[in-house]
Amino acid sequence: MDEAFRIAAQWYDGTNAIRHTGELAWDGRETLTLDAPSSQETFAASDLRYGENRPGQHVYHRESLPDFRLMLADELPAGLASKLPAKSVYGGWIDRVGLGKAAAGFAVVSAAAVALFLTAPDWLGPRIPDSWERNIGEAMVGDLGNRVCHTPAGDAALTKLLAKVDPAEVKVRAGVANMGMVNAVALPGGQVLLFDGLVQQAESPEELAGVLGHEVGHVRERHVMTALIRQFGLSILLAGADSGVTNSLFGLASMGYSREAEREADAFARARMEESDISPLGAARFFERLADDSGESDGAPAALGWLASHPASGERAEAFREAAEEGEDYTPVLTADEFAALKSMCANDPDVEEFDFF
Structure with missing residues (x-):
């Protein structure tokens, strides 16, 4: 038990401007008593808060009496000093642990937060429930309405093509958007345009x-949510996103995936094409031609379009070309009429609308 004692003190009682001189008595526990010739007042030590430091004095206030002032000498008994509030310079916990340790701790926490933010997309994206992803997709893109082209023959050809590259029972939704850009996009919620x-x-x-x-590979490998979280941040999970169709679609079209994700999507496409007996040489020629048209083969950066957000086409073309089996007699994935119907969908759809960028 701490030993009780009395020390000299001066104070203002908070009710008038009279300065009292007397003694502060401490019972060795939690109770303090101010004893003057004309008055006596008892209160808990926990009611005090540190005020300021004056030459040779510590000044304390009381929580219950804002105008109260208690002046004690700099040198206080160790037991009493442990019961009184300490001087606060940076804040309670910083003063307790010290500025150096607090700064080091803050640096560690900051580094951990940055690491979490940078790695969150890779482990969080694939774990987003499908229902959430559909809702996010609807919030970002909204109703595409008549901006997607439809004709009976074109829809049938696209359905046939999709079945070849997406054998899953629950199909990815696919459409042809009435936009002149050379591009394709996988949308959150399992939709490809x-x-x-x-x-x-x-x-x-x-x-x-x-x-x-x-693009189906991006959907099946859950790359879309990973890229969305990386590009737009966790806010898309909490507050949705801009529902302007054109702005959101344009942003999604220019959204970049990691190089590993792009290779996984290409590998998915090659595997599905092999299962469906589709020649990968067509995809190889497509990449080579787009690279030539954009100047990529001459070392220039890719123009805005499907090449702009993907790895080098030469590497990809080579991978698809190497996937072809020598001497294999591949079955055409669509007939000439079906391919023509797919290419003429937007031109032959009387109700289709163009995407308005302004």
Whole structure:
């Protein structure tokens, strides 16, 4: 038990401007008593808070009496000093542990937060429930309405092509967007769009099969949510995103995946094409031609389009070319009429609308 004692003190009682001089008595536990010739007052030590340091004095206030002032000498008995509030310079916990340790701790926490933010997409993206991803996709893209092209023959051809590169029981949704850009995009919620500009560039259905299989691969490998979280942050899970169709679709079309994800999507496409007896040489020619048209083969950066957000086409073309089996007599993935119907979907759809960028 701590030993009780009395020390000299001066104080203002918080009710008037009279300065009292007397003694502070401590019972060795939690109770303090101010004893003056004309008054006596008892209160708990926990009611005090540190005020300021004056020459030769510590000044304390009381929580219950804001105008109260207690002045004690600098040198206090160790037992009493442990019961009184300490001087606060940086804040309670920083003062307790010290500025150096607090700064080191903050640096460790900051580094851990940065590491979590940088790695969160890779482990969080694939674990987002499918229902959440569908809701996010609807919030970001909304209703595409008549901006997706439809004709009976074109829809049938696209369905046939999709079945070849996506054998899963629950199919990815696919469509041809009425946009002249040479691009394709995988949307959150399991939807893939081929832009009409890319469809028009294709010279064979096997070329489209390679592109479509690649985008389906992004969906099946859960790359879409990983890339979304990396690009737009966790806010998309909490507050959705801009529901402007064109702005969101354009942003998604330019969204970049990691190099590993791109290779996984290409590998998915090649595996599905092998299962369906689709020649990978068409996809190889497609990549080579786009690289030539964009100047990539001359070392120039890829123009805005499907090449801009993907790895070097030469490497990809070589991988698809090497996947071809020598002497294999591949079955055409679509007939000539079906391919023509797919390429003419947007031109022959009387109700289709163009995407408005302004």
